Structures are given as structure tokens and as C-alpha cells.
């Protein structure tokens with residue numbers, strides 16, 4: 033979600049760095065080679081192109097064709113100093129083919145989108161979503177959020193906010209070439225959302241809207257602050273407060289001290305939502321304790337290098353002390369959330385163990401939970417998935433069947449995928465007739481899309497032709513380590 037916000041600034045800087053490299057190479061080669069009309073502009077191009085060498089297959093054809101033109105003209109008509117920066121420019125432009133492709137894919141994808149406007153917002157969506165998304169409600173909630181944020185931040189955005197609702201998360205990945213639940217196109221005052229990611233459309237809209245506003249406070253590369261504020265202003269995720277999720281993570285997931293989460297490199301690499309949630313909850317604590325104005329002052333001044341110093345100065349306490357107070361407050365609120373919280377923590381441990389590849393631990397946790405009462409749909413799913421990875425296909429079948437019989441919103445949302453999973457298990461066990469029945473059931477459910485695998489209906493049709501084998505599993509494992 034933060035990527036576009038960062039990439040413009042980063043790219044701009046690296047573009048100029050490449051130009052400088054090109055100029056340097058051109059001047060060095062030129063002065064050593066008596067300003068050779070062939071090698072001097074070529075060195076300008078090569079110097080600027082060197083950093084893009086690993087991305088050779090993405091090189092933009094017009095850029096290197098132009099460079100070739102510059103070198104040929106210089107060679108035939110004689111050297112001029114201008115040919116060095118020209119060559120360098122061509123070299124620096126080489127990696128931007130992918131950017132143009134993204135823009136083109138975006139334009140093609142959104143060309144036939146429907147459109148509804150209000151004074152503060154424009155919503156655009158594909159026809160297939162018309163009956164699935166309540167556009168009127170989204171218009172109202174976005175207008176309310178924009179008004180609320182304008183008052184909070186005490187300024188208005190320069191342009192009307194354009195909200196693109198893509199049909200599915202996989203489309204965002206396909207158009208932008210990287211996975212994200214939503215995108216804020218900062219500076220363009222636009223965002224891209226999808227209904228099938230974590231969080232409701234309204235919640236993710238508040239998250240991305242924060243990015244559009246907070247960019248005017250600070251453009252520092254500090255996802256801890258940007259994502260923290262954006263997650264804090266979402267207020268809820270799937271209807272539960274951010275602090276509830278943060279408490280759950282503290283009790284059941286890995287815990288990194290806040291100061292370790294500040295460097296953008298670490299924040300960017302950690303793929304789990306724990307980082308967003310913890311930063312969001314901590315930001316909420318800072319705003320509650322020290323006030324919005326103090327937080328704004330801090331946000332505007334802080335960057336990765338001065339973070340701790342500015343923190344101590346603006347809030348009058350060190351980050352470690354503040355973090356302890358934040359955690360103390362969260363844990364104090366624990367009693368009010370019992371006994372549901374303990375149950376949620378136990379279930380979350382199942383998920384955490386699974387995500388850490390601790391499959392026997394995961395199955396132990398599920399067994400413990402099963403002694404206290406019926407298992408939730410997600411727990412059953414993790415247990416079944418752990419059995420599949422361990423090769424216990426026969427143990428996974430009853431769990432999958434049990435899941436499919438449940439009347440649960442999570443199951444309803446994923447029923448098609450669950451039928452595919454059951455069919456795969458039957459195939460692995462050699463029960464072809466049962467497998468075919470399961471694949472037939474997939475086609476009676478609405479289709480869904482998975483990144484990397486595509487349409488679930490298409491997958492099921494494929495398995496009806498050719499049964500699912502361990503070769504498919506091998507392919508999936510290999511994909512994970514890529």
C-alpha cells in the first residue's frame with residue numbers, strides 16, 4: 033500500500049544518480065580517449081545503464097535504440113559534448129518500461145468502468161461488481177470520511193478523490209505487478225480497492241485516504257508512521273477495533289520491540305499484518321495520550337535517522353517507556369474482553385503455528401482446543417492444511433467435509449475453494465469418482481480468483497480432465513520458495 037508513495041521519490045533520486053554515473057563515465061572515457069566520437073557517448077550510456085543491468089529483460093527498447101542513434105550520429109558527424117548527457121539520459125530511462133506497462137494495464141483495465149460522482153469523490157467500478165458492491169453506500173461513507181479527515185488534518189485535498197474498486201484482489205496484483213490489498217496513488221488523489229481483501233471496503237478506504245492526507249504532512253520514508261497512522265484511522269479491521277487485534281497479536285504472535293519496527297527496511301520486509309496492527313495501535317496510544325497536535329508535530333519532523341530523538345523531545349519520554357505504557361494499557365483492557373479473547377488467542381495460536389511451519393505444534397493446539405468445545409471454521413481449515421502438508425491426506429478429508437457442512441460466513445465465502453480442496457484430496461487418495469463429484473460442486477458455487485492460480489472454476493474444470501497428483505503439490509511447494 034505504501035509502495036507507490038515511496039517509489040516516486042526513490043525512483044526520482046535513483047534516476048539522477050544514474051545520470052550522474054553516466055556523465056562521470058562519459059567524461060572519464062572522453063578525457064582518456066581524446067573525446068572519441070564513438071566511445072565517449074557510449075560510455076555515457078553504459079555508465080547510466082550499469083545499475084539496470086540485472087533487469088536486462090525489462091529494458092525499454094526505445095531508450096537503447098535512441099542511445100544507438102546518438103552514438104551513430106556522433107560517430108559519423110563528429111563529437112559534441114551534448115552527446116554525453118544524451119547517452120546518459122537514454123541509459124537512465126532503460127528500466128521504465130515496466131512503469132509504462134503498469135500505466136497501460138491500468139488504463140486498459142479501467143477503460144469500461146462505471147462512474148458515479150459526488151462533490152468530493154468519484155467512484156469507478158467494473159460492471160460485474162454492480163450487484164455486489166453498494167455504490168451508494170460507498171459514496172456516502174467516502175464523503176463522510178473525506179469531510180472528517182479534512183477537519184482532522186485541517187486542510188482540504190486539492191482534487192476530488194477518485195476511488196477505483198477492482199473486482200478482486202488478484203486484479204490489483206495483475207495490474208500493478210505486486211500484491212497489495214489496496215493502493216493509494218498519492219499526489220494523484222486516487223486509490224484502488226478490492227472487496228475480497230482483509231477489511232471491509234469502508235475500512236480500507238479510510239486507510240488509503242490517510243495516505244493521501246498524511247503525504248502533505250511528511251514525505252519521509254517512514255512506513256512505521258505512515259502505515260501506523262493509516263491503520264489507526266481505519267479504527268476497525270473486519271469490525272473489530274485495532275487495539276483488540278493488537279492485544280491478540282501480543283498474546284499469540286511474535287513480538288518485536290517498536291524500535292525494531294521503525295526502520296523501513298524491516299517494516300517493508302515483514303509481510304504479516306502484525307506490523308500494521310502494532311504500529312496502528314501504538315499510534316492510537318500516542319494520539320490519545322499526547323494529543324493530535326503533538327502527534328502532527330512529531331509526524332512532520334520524524335524520519336528514520338532522528339526518530340528516537342524527536343520522539344523523546346516531542347512526547348517528553350523515550351520510546352521504550354512509551355511502549356511499556358501502551359502495552360500496559362492494552363493488557364489492562366484484557367479482562368473486559370474475556371472470555372472471548374482467550375478463545376480468540378487460542379485460535380490465533382493455531383494460525384501462528386501454521387504460518388511458522390510448526391505443523392505438529394499446530395495440530396497439538398487444535399487437539400487441545402477440540403477438548404474444550406467445537407472448533408471454529410478457521411481452526412479446522414488450518415488443521416486440514418497441516419495434515420495435507422504432512423501427507424496425511426486421509427486425516428484431512430473428514431475435516432474438509434466437516435468444514436463444508438458448517439453454516440459459517442467464512443465457509444460461505446470460501447466454499448468453492450473448499451470443494452476444490454476436497455476434490456484434490458480424493459484424487460490424491462485415488463477416489464476418482466468422489467473427486468469428480470467435488471469438482472462438479474465447485475461449479476455450482478460463485479467463482480473466485482487466487483493470485484498465481486487464477487479462476488477456481490477453471491482449475492476445477494482442469495482437474496475434471498486430469499486428476500490432481502502429488503506433482504501438483506510439488507509445483508506449489510516450489511512456487512513458495514521462489
Ligand SMILES: [Zn+2]
Pocket residue numbers: 033034239243258259262
Ligand atoms: Zn498503507
